[in-house]
Amino acid sequence: MTVTEPVPETIAASDVPLLEVVDLHVGFRTDAGTVNAVNGLNYKVDGGETLAILGESGSGKSVNAQAVMGIIDSPPGFIPKGEVLYRGTDLLKLPDDERRRIRGNEIAMVFQDALTALNPVFNVGWQIGEMFRQHKGMSKKKATAKAVELMDRVGIPGAADRVHAYPHELSGGMRQRIMIAMAIALDPDVLIADEPTTALDVTVQAQIMDLLAELQADTGMGLILITHDLGVVAEVADRVVVMYAGREVEKAPIDELFAAPRHPYTEGLMQSIPRPDQVTRRLDPIRGAPPDLLRIPPGCAFHPRCPYAKDRCRTETPALRTISTDPLRSTACHFAEELYS
Ligand SMILES: Nc1ncnc2c1ncn2[C@@H]1O[C@H](COP(=O)(O)OP(=O)(O)O)[C@@H](O)[C@H]1O
Ligand code: SF4
Numbered sequence: 001m002t003v004t005e006p007v008p009e010t011i012a013a014s015d016v017p018l019l020e021v022v023d024l025h026v027g028f029r030t031d032a033g034t035v036n037a038v039n040g041l042n043y044k045v046d047g048g049e050t051l052a053i054l055g056e057s058g059s060g061k062s063v064n065a066q067a068v069m070g071i072i073d074s075p076p077g078f079i080p081k082g083e084v085l086y087r088g089t090d091l092l093k094l095p096d097d098e099r100r101r102i103r104g105n106e107i108a109m110v111f112q113d114a115l116t117a118l119n120p121v122f123n124v125g126w127q128i129g130e131m132f133r134q135h136k137g138m139s140k141k142k143a144t145a146k147a148v149e150l151m152d153r154v155g156i157p158g159a160a161d162r163v164h165a166y167p168h169e170l171s172g173g174m175r176q177r178i179m180i181a182m183a184i185a186l187d188p189d190v191l192i193a194d195e196p197t198t199a200l201d202v203t204v205q206a207q208i209m210d211l212l213a214e215l216q217a218d219t220g221m222g223l224i225l226i227t228h229d230l231g232v233v234a235e236v237a238d239r240v241v242v243m244y245a246g247r248e249v250e251k252a253p254i255d256e257l258f259a260a261p262r263h264p265y266t267e268g269l270m271q272s273i274p275r276p277d278q279v280t281r282r283l284d285p286i287r288g289a290p291p292d293l294l295r296i297p298p299g300c301a302f303h304p305r306c307p308y309a310k311d312r313c314r315t316e317t318p319a320l321r322t323i324s325t326d327p328l329r330s331t332a333c334h335f336a337e338e339l340y341s
């Protein structure tokens with residue numbers, strides 16, 4: 001193609017990320033004050049890619065996912081700033097009915113605890129079938145047949161017999177497969193899996209992660225995997241956003257992150273998993289607890305727990321920035337160069 005030819009629309013369209021979150025902020029007004037749960041988050045995910053969002057409990061990971069899905073309770077929740085761009089359209093500006101159409105059809109979510117997310121009084125086939133009855137206007141019979149097909153696809157043995165089972169009659173792993181079946185029912189382009197394996201034992205965890213990876217390979221969907229577990233990230237992610245106190249503190253392709261952290265918090269997280277291939281400087285886990293998001297420490301929010309903190313860290317909030325030695329990744333630490341050169 002010569003430079004004078006117009007760029008075909010399909011090529012131009014593919015330059016737009018499938019999902020892009022830009023400077024997202026989410027707060028909750030409570031009697032005790034404002035909980036600043038998400039404080040400026042930026043990431044993208046394209047088809048076929050897995051982005052992991054990693055952080056300790058209470059760092060704003062789920063609130064971020066709820067904002068992307070458009071299911072923040074408001075009040076008390078509010079989004080003072082930010083964009084959630086799906087194929088270039090800001091979902092935060094769409095009317096409710098448009099938003100509802102995108103939810104489930106284009107962007108779907110798997111929740112951590114399948115037992116509370118499923119309705120105990122309906123059988124699982126009915127609950128999967130609901131996706132088809134509601135969104136596609138299918139008959140009961142057709143929707144049940146689709147439910148069996150999907151249960152089969154997510155690896156539930158004897159799907160035709162189990163389609164009438166109630167959630168409590170299935171194991172935790174099977175229930176999570178049901179949740180995944182519901183999430184992929186309408187062939188979403190983006191799947192957000194919020195700690196999908198936390199409630200499961202280790203063997204079942206691995207099976208569920210394999211299933212998600214397999215479905216992603218089949219469908220080409222973008223996967224956002226939310227987790228506190230660095231081990232899970234290592235297995236499946238292409239890129240990682242590390243979150244602390246509602247902020248992004250490090251972003252990197254997975255191999256780079258594992259090769260060497262560039263933020264003291266990531267370094268601390270890494271020390272919590274066995275690394276036979278790397279000698280780390282200290283063997284202590286991160287001291288203390290993550291901050292209460294009602295009272296985020298000033299400056300670098302990590303400073304009360306950071307072994308390298310200096311005066312500047314207590315007053316000046318480090319911006320996320322690329323570092324000259326490593327342009328593929330970015331970090332929010334004033335002293336990244338001197339700590340990790
Ligand atoms: N409806 C709500 N009202 C008030 N605070 C909330 C609400 N939902 C979440 N939060 C607060 O937002 C913060 C981040 O929560 P969350 O995103 O669930 O953390 P994570 O998923 O990283 O464990 C927590 O401090 C939590 O208490
Ligand atoms: S900015 Fe300071 S407190 Fe924050 S991570 Fe870096 S050294 Fe630690």
Ligand SMILES: [Mg+2]
Pocket residue numbers: 061062063194195
């Ligand atoms: Mg959560």
